[in-house]
Amino acid sequence: MLRQRFTITGQVQGVGFRPFVYRIALDNHVTGSVNNSSDGVIIEVQGSPEQVACFSDDLTEKLPPLAHVVTFESAELDPVEDETAFIILKSTGGKGHSVLISADVATCADCLADMNDPNNRRYRYPFTNCTNCGPRYTITRSIPYDRPQTSMAEFPLCDKCREEYENPLDRRFHAQPNACPICGPTVWLTDENNATIAQNDDALNRLASDLAAGKLAAVKGLGGFHLVCDATSDTAVATLRARKHRPDKPLAVMVPDMETARRLAEIGLKEEEWLTGLHRPIVLAAKHSPFPLAELVAPDTNFIGLMLPYTPLHHVLLNHFKEAGNNTVPALVMTSGNMSSEPICLDNTEAFERLGGIADIFLFHDRDILIRTDDSVLRVNKTTEDPIFMRRARGFVPAPVFIPHTGPTVLGTGPELKATLTLTKGDQAFTSQHIGNMSNLETMYFYREILTHLQDILQVRPELIVRDLHPDYMTSTLAEELGREMDIPVATLQHHYAHIHAVLAENRHTDPVIGLALDGTGYGEDGTIWGGECLLVDPKGLEHQRLAHFSRIRLPGGEAAVKEPWRIAQAALWELGITEPTRYVWPWLTNFERESHFLPQLLHKGINAPATSSCGRLFDGVAALCGLAETISYEGQAAIRLEKVQDMSETGAYPCPLRSDDPVSLNTLSLVAGVLEDLEHSVPVPVIARRFHNGLIAGLTYMAYSFSMVLDIHHIALSGGVMQNLTLATELPLALKAAGLLPLLHKQLPPNDGCISLGQAVWGQRKLQIGS
Numbered sequence: 001m002l003r004q005r006f007t008i009t010g011q012v013q014g015v016g017f018r019p020f021v022y023r024i025a026l027d028n029h030v031t032g033s034v035n036n037s038s039d040g041v042i043i044e045v046q047g048s049p050e051q052v053a054c055f056s057d058d059l060t061e062k063l064p065p066l067a068h069v070v071t072f073e074s075a076e077l078d079p080v081e082d083e084t085a086f087i088i089l090k091s092t093g094g095k096g097h098s099v100l101i102s103a104d105v106a107t108c109a110d111c112l113a114d115m116n117d118p119n120n121r122r123y124r125y126p127f128t129n130c131t132n133c134g135p136r137y138t139i140t141r142s143i144p145y146d147r148p149q150t151s152m153a154e155f156p157l158c159d160k161c162r163e164e165y166e167n168p169l170d171r172r173f174h175a176q177p178n179a180c181p182i183c184g185p186t187v188w189l190t191d192e193n194n195a196t197i198a199q200n201d202d203a204l205n206r207l208a209s210d211l212a213a214g215k216l217a218a219v220k221g222l223g224g225f226h227l228v229c230d231a232t233s234d235t236a237v238a239t240l241r242a243r244k245h246r247p248d249k250p251l252a253v254m255v256p257d258m259e260t261a262r263r264l265a266e267i268g269l270k271e272e273e274w275l276t277g278l279h280r281p282i283v284l285a286a287k288h289s290p291f292p293l294a295e296l297v298a299p300d301t302n303f304i305g306l307m308l309p310y311t312p313l314h315h316v317l318l319n320h321f322k323e324a325g326n327n328t329v330p331a332l333v334m335t336s337g338n339m340s341s342e343p344i345c346l347d348n349t350e351a352f353e354r355l356g357g358i359a360d361i362f363l364f365h366d367r368d369i370l371i372r373t374d375d376s377v378l379r380v381n382k383t384t385e386d387p388i389f390m391r392r393a394r395g396f397v398p399a400p401v402f403i404p405h406t407g408p409t410v411l412g413t414g415p416e417l418k419a420t421l422t423l424t425k426g427d428q429a430f431t432s433q434h435i436g437n438m439s440n441l442e443t444m445y446f447y448r449e450i451l452t453h454l455q456d457i458l459q460v461r462p463e464l465i466v467r468d469l470h471p472d473y474m475t476s477t478l479a480e481e482l483g484r485e486m487d488i489p490v491a492t493l494q495h496h497y498a499h500i501h502a503v504l505a506e507n508r509h510t511d512p513v514i515g516l517a518l519d520g521t522g523y524g525e526d527g528t529i530w531g532g533e534c535l536l537v538d539p540k541g542l543e544h545q546r547l548a549h550f551s552r553i554r555l556p557g558g559e560a561a562v563k564e565p566w567r568i569a570q571a572a573l574w575e576l577g578i579t580e581p582t583r584y585v586w587p588w589l590t591n592f593e594r595e596s597h598f599l600p601q602l603l604h605k606g607i608n609a610p611a612t613s614s615c616g617r618l619f620d621g622v623a624a625l626c627g628l629a630e631t632i633s634y635e636g637q638a639a640i641r642l643e644k645v646q647d648m649s650e651t652g653a654y655p656c657p658l659r660s661d662d663p664v665s666l667n668t669l670s671l672v673a674g675v676l677e678d679l680e681h682s683v684p685v686p687v688i689a690r691r692f693h694n695g696l697i698a699g700l701t702y703m704a705y706s707f708s709m710v711l712d713i714h715h716i717a718l719s720g721g722v723m724q725n726l727t728l729a730t731e732l733p734l735a736l737k738a739a740g741l742l743p744l745l746h747k748q749l750p751p752n753d754g755c756i757s758l759g760q761a762v763w764g765q766r767k768l769q770i771g772s
Contacts, residue, residue, distance in 0.1 A: 001079040002049045003032070006059065009040035010070035011100040011399070014145040014176060016131030017041055017067055018088050022168040024058040025086035035089035036144045040071075045086075046079055065132060066102060066278070088168055091144040101137055101145065101398050101457055104222055104373070106280040106310040108133035110171065115312055121160070124201050126313035127185050127367065131175045133278075135311075137398055138223045138371045139177060143457055147176045151368035158183035177367075185367035187313065192360060194352055201316070207363050208320035211332065216240055218337055218351050218359035222311050223373030223394045223433075224344035225337025225351045227358055232329055237294040240333065243358040245340050249634040250298035252282045252305040252375065254334040256318035263329060264288060265304050270380040274387070279395035280310035281376035292329045300640050305377060307334070310395070313365070336374055341437050343446040346372045371453060372446065373397065373433045381745075383730045389750040390724055391418075393433035398454070400428035401748050403762050404508040404539075407769050411451075411462040411482070412760030415495065415753040416473040417521075417635070418721075419443070421451055422757035424765050425460050429505065431749060431758050438474040447478070464768055465490045466760035468498070470523035491764060495522030496530055497544050498759030499719035500537040503751070505762040507744045509715065512538040514547070514707050516700060518728070519720035519752070520562075520616030520635070528552070531614025531720075532668065534703055536711065542763065542772055547707050548664040549613040551575070553621065556602045556609045561617075565638045566592055566630045567599065568621035572672045574603050583680040587627035615722045618668050622675055622692055626685045636721070643725055646693060647686035654691050656699025658706060666703050671695050693727050701735040708741055717744040721752035 008017075013036050021034040021043055030047035045055050056074070063069065107115075111130055114122045122128045129135070139151040147153055157165055161180050164172040172178045179185060181200070188196050189203035198206040207217060214236045217228045227244065229236040231253045241247055255261050261275060265285035274283045282305040287298070298304050309315040322330040337345045337355055345351040348364045355362075377390040406427040414420050419435040432450045436443050455461065467479035469492045476492075483490035493501075499522075500515030515535040524530035525546070532550030536543070554571045555561035561568050566588035573579075579600050581589070589596055602609050619639035623629045628645065629638035654674030659665045671692055678688045704716045716736050723729050723746070733743040749755040 001046055002052045003044065003046040003077040003079045004052055004056070005075045005077050006043040006045070006056070007040055007073045008043070008069055008071070009100075011066065011068035011102050012041045013143070014102045014131075014136055015066035016064045016171070016173070016175075019131065019168045019170075019173040020062070020064045020067075021059070022086060022088055024055060024062065028055040028058065030055050031083040031086050033087050033089050036091040036146070038092070038143065044077065046083055066105060068100065070100065091146050100400065101140055101143065103137050103279070103395050103397055103399055104135050105133045105278050106395070107312050107315060111312065112315065115315065122180055124204075124316050125181050125184070126187055126204065126311070126316050126365070127177070127179050128312045129175060129177050129179075130171045131173065132171065134175065134177045135222055138369055138373055138394075139367070140457065141370060143459070145176060150176050151370050152177050152179065154368075155179055155184050185365050187363060187365045190362045190364065192356070194362070197361075203363060204313070204316050205320045207361065208317060208324050210361055211321060212324040215360040216243070216358060217361045217363060218345070218355045219317070219363040220348065220351065220365050220369075221313065223369060223371065224346055225355065226334040227337050227355065229333045231293045231297055231331035231333045234294045234296060237296045237333060240335070240358070241296060244335075246335075247633045248300055248637060250301055250303075250305055251333045251335045252307060252377070253293065253297060253331050254307050254309060254314065254318065255331045256309065256315075256322050258308070260330060261285075261306050261308070264292065264331065265306060268380065268382075270385050274378065274380070275306065275308050279376065280307060281378050281395055282307045284377070284379035284390070293331055297333065300637055300644065302644050303379070307375065341439050342442050343436060344372050344374055371450070379726065381729055383734060384745070386745065386747045388724060388726075388729050389746065389748075389754070390752070391434045392431070392749055392754060397433040398430050398457075400425075400430050401506055401758060402508070403427055403429050403505045403765075404510050405766065405769065407765040408463045409460040410761045410764035410768065411465045412757035412764065413465060413467045413475045413479040413482075414757035414760070415468055416470070416475060418750070418753040419447065419475060420754050420757045421447065421454070422761040423454055423458060423460055423462065424761050425458055429758055429761055430454060430458060431755075434754060444474060444478070462486070463488060464764045466493055466764035468492065468523065468756070468760075469494045469525070491767065493760050493763050494525055494544070495756065496533045496535060496720070497537060498756045498763065500535055500717050500759065501539060501763045502749065502755035502759035503717045503719045503744055503746050504537070504539050505758055506746055506748050509717075509744060510539055511715065512536065512543075512713055513715045513717045513744065514704055514711070514713050515717040515719065516704060517720045518615040518718075518722035520614055521612075529555070529610055529612035529614060531612060531616055532618065532666070533613065534666070534707060536707075536713075537717070539762075539766065542766060542770065546663055548658070548666060548703055550615060550618060550666050551669040552611040552613050553617060553669075554603055554606075554609040554611050555617065556599050558608050558610060562620075564592070564631050565620035565624035566596070568617050569624035570596060570599050571603060571609070572621045572625070572669060573676065574600060575669055576673055578676070584676065588624065588630045591630060615720070618671070619722070622672060625672070625675055625679065626688060628685070636724075639722070639725060642689050643693070643727055645686045646690040646727065647684070648690065650687045650690035650694075652687075652691045652694065653698050654695035656695045658703055666699050668696070668699070671699075693731075697728065697732050697735050700732060701739055704736060704741060705739045714740070715742045715744055719746060719751050719755065723751035
């Protein structure tokens with residue numbers, strides 16, 4: 001007889017791993033045991049050498065769909081006499097652990113079949129799940145992942161559910177959120193006075209009817225609340241925008257099935273995989289024309305953010321809405337349940353208080369959400385077929401990024417906008433879900449809540465905190481506070497170097513690179529605002545150098561210029577020596593003539609007019625010059641409009657040469673000059689928009705190639721929020737490849753500031769390793 005012990009770490013708890021092990025043990029006629037522990041899943045098997053070998057093969061080749069093995073260790077043990085069975089032992093805890101917590105998983109086909117069967121006891125039950133699907137991260141308090149450590153602890157199992165839960169051959173064996181209408185959570189619908197008007201399936205049916213009639217609802221979901229309305233109703237969408245104070249930013253839409261999704265947008269194979277897979281993010285897809293939903297759903301862009309139902313509650317609601325029969329296209333706006341810039345609402349009381357001025361009705365349930373988590377958002381890079389994340393949260397967090405080195409735990413505190421935080425543990429970096437803009441106390445409390453939770457479930461304590469160089473960021477202040485509270489050192493890393501370290505960590509790249517960091521704002525080492533940067537970054541030696549940057553443009557009025565891009569356009573013209581309109585009448589003079597008259601004085605005297613090399617501000621200025629956006633209501637709006645109007649048949653490009661300044665600069669003002677010349681000759685704006693994109697891509701490629709030849713470095717790392725622009729994301733890597741260069745792109749985190757905390761954390765871990 002042979003006895004072996006297997007210790008397996010990774011995503012192996014809460015994913016049906018123990019019943020899987022039990023079944024293959026029975027299939028191979030071995031005895032022994034399996035249990036969850038803080039070290040991972042521990043398996044002991046005993047049998048003939050052939051039986052144990054077959055068991056070991058099955059263990060690695062027939063994994064459950066949600067399982068992900070990180071380490072697999074085996075050791076030979078002394079056989080145990082008189083052992084006659086294979087058993088599942090109780091979970092054991094301990095200090096520290098090597099377990100990956102599963103992200104929340106979309107409802108599986110088997111559970112959907114249960115819910116759609118009128119003879120099944122879970123017919124239309126909105127909390128149906130099994131070991132292959134359902135909530136995980138959002139209901140988990142601590143490890144090991146067992147029911148007492150989740151928000152399902154409050155719901156004792158009925159006899160039938162307990163029988164499933166305790167049967168190793170049942171797919172609901174140790175499914176911690178297992179429940180049914182007898183013993184599980186319930187839903188109810190309330191009016192604006194918080195009076196209950198319907199319960200259980202009647203509540204979802206009534207909600208669907210009210211939505212079809214034009215009402216607005218706050219719906220409690222998996223990681224928080226959604227604000228919901230009929231996506232085909234111009235009136236309902238306009239009302240939602242007015243009440244939420246979100247005039248233009250695109251709204252996500254949930255549809256019941258792929259058939260409906262295809263009626264709204266062009267869905268390729270990769271988009272369909274994401275829409276129907278385990279993660280169920282919001283996927284940006286090109287709108288069909290004519291577009292059958294309310295135009296106000298996404299007025300600035302040719303893309304629509306689509307998602308399919310990912311919880312049983314959503315499936316039941318969409319089915320009822322589809323059956324309501326009032327809509328040619330069954331589609332619901334599902335946007336985050338918050339006021340702009342605040343965190344998503346978590347519990348019933350909070351939602352009723354904060355969303356009472358928006359929603360007419362409220363769908364509540366009594367399963368507590370322990371961790372608030374927004375929907376993830378991505379688009380597909382048509383060239384590489386990789387995802388481009390706009391926001392990484394539900395469905396992906398807390399899956400780690402596996403980094404190229406191991407080391408002590410470091411906390412990266414992230415940026416001010418699109419904030420995340422990252423904790424490293426060994427060779428894994430755990431980046432939090434999207435937290436938001438650190439502009440209010442509510443978001444700060446949310447940030448601390450996530451930090452405490454991640455430290456608890458990972459059972460780590462950082463040895464170093466890394467923050468942004470900007471002294472006034474709320475995350476910088478928080479980093480210093482945490483350093484004092486924990487009595488650990490705090491280091492700073494410039495924003496754009498953090499961008500490049502993040503993309504290098506994702507690609508596990510450890511050699512020096514040339515980095516192109518393209519975004520809106522980042523506090524530079526020289527005290528100016530950076531954002532169009534060509535950088536040398538050595539992730540091993542931690543050497544950094546600013547090789548080149550975009551032409552500087554002043555921001556007259558400071559923050560006001562960010563919200564009023566016409567100011568940037570006029571400032572760019574001022575840099576070119578143009579102070580008055582000639583053949584082309586500046587489009588902003590209609591609404592801002594008085595302010596425009598005084599702008600040259602501000603620029604000449606340098607009063608509240610900081611200089612920036614920002615790529616994002618360049619896009620803003622060009623869009624304003626073209627008359628596409630004098631003012632904006634959300635970040636990136638002007639650039640989105642500029643990208644939208646491009647005439648893709650145009651092949652021309654404005655010049656964008658390198659200038660041998662110190663440091664070298666990319667003369668992006670020549671792009672502005674080209675735009676103005678074409679506007680003065682009445683060239684159509686779509687042609688101008690395309691020539692601008694083409695010229696910028698050519699200039700970036702030439703700059704990267706030039707430094708590549710000088711430094712003998714051929715990998716070009718691309719990061720920054722501008723890399724969410726689909727034109728740059730697809731065409732710049734192709735141009736770099738055509739020049740013989742090797743682009744490195746983000747694939748697991750957003751290229752926007754959501755990746756900053758990862759770059760900080762991996763830089764800090766390396767800093768501790770080399771003792772710098």
